[in-house]
Amino acid sequence: MRVKLALSTLCEDPCRRTGLSTLFPEFVAHARRLFPEVTWLVFVGKGAPWPVEDTGVEVCRAYPSNGQPLRRLFADHFEVGREARARGAAALLTVGFFPVRPAGLPVAMHVFALNHLRRGRGVRDVYRAWAVSRGLDKASLVVVNSAWTKSRLGPAKGPILVSPEGLRHDLFMPDGPSGVPGITGRYILWASNFYAYKRVELALAAYAGLPATMRSEFPFVLAGGDWAGGRHRAEAEAARLSILKDVRFLGWVDDEALPALYRGASAYVLSTSEETFGRSVLESMACGCPCLVHDIPVLREVAGDCASYVDFADCTRASQALERICSDGDQRARLRASGIERSKLFSFDRLTIERVNAVLSMIGAAQP
Secondary structure, rough: OOEEEEEEOOOOOOOOOHHHHHHHHHHHHHHHHHHEEEEEEOOOOOOOOOOOOOOOOOEEEEOOOOOHHHHHHHHHHHHHHHHHHHOOOOEEEEEEEEEEEOOOOOOEEEEEOOOOOOOOOHHHHOOOOHHHHOOOHHHHHEEEOHHHHHHOOOOOOEEEOOOOOOOOOOOOOOOOOOOOOOOOOOEEEEEEEHHHOOHHHHHHHHHHHHHHHHHHHOOOOOOOOOOOOHHHHHHHHHHHHOOOOHHEEEEEOOOOHHHHHHHOOOEEEEEEOOOOOOOHHHHHOOOOOOOOOOOOOOHHHHHHOOEEEEOOHHHHHHHHHHHHHHOOOHHHHHHHHHHHHHHOOOHHHHHHHHHHHHHHHHHHHHHO
């Protein structure tokens, strides 16, 4: 029996690349291969890329993306459900909300961020708190990417599926080209957009605590897109710490170019204060790059004992841990081998099977 599922990706801003930029196209492409009886209606913002070309994937570009947030919110809440129903969809998949007008469709809501828990006073904070809370009360299925995220959500009307993120093992693997153009030898890597919660200033402080000779031997390479002036502040902090000559900012790096950066690095650092999964850690491990990450529960859930953990707020210990991972060949070899093996537990096949089966069960439960 053929089933059509609708997926709204309007939450993406085509001018700002995030993890969702690659997650949903990979999800739909794998779903078409693993569940050929399921066809898709994907709502993609005007001007936003959608790389999947498949006769079983219908792309609707009638509505704006998050580059126009108010118009996008109106479309997602009042128009997408009606359009999905009119085009024969049996369910609607969303990110972080339950539509005001779902047109009678059962809804599977993804929750990949916990910004709603901050309970700020800004309009965006108020909306997020309302949208996620309402979704937990009304969605037929909630999909999260880690058990830690589920633990933070509280009760929901429907089941909460813990489905870890996937990884392209044909791309993120230990074998292949490595290094950064213009840098010969070893280096330390940071790969993330410059969001405030990533706390790049703590990673820079840990790096600044290394002996000058080690900084010269191990330049600090930072790859990632800007956000609200985060890159400028990082550059200013590197200058304040007198380490700018040993730091290189690459800007945004496409997924296809990331594996070479991971493979060539002596260590990958992530000083983030919060994550709901931490995909960059998984990518790094898969490429054989040892990880030094901030000690938070969700990163231990993802990496297990295959990463080194430290409290980056303790600058002295963070510097010591970074120096150790760069100088201790045995530790790097252990983390490299164990990280490669652990990364094999995560795949888009697994993600797709878990999520599509859950949505199909949701549709069955919603039938009169």
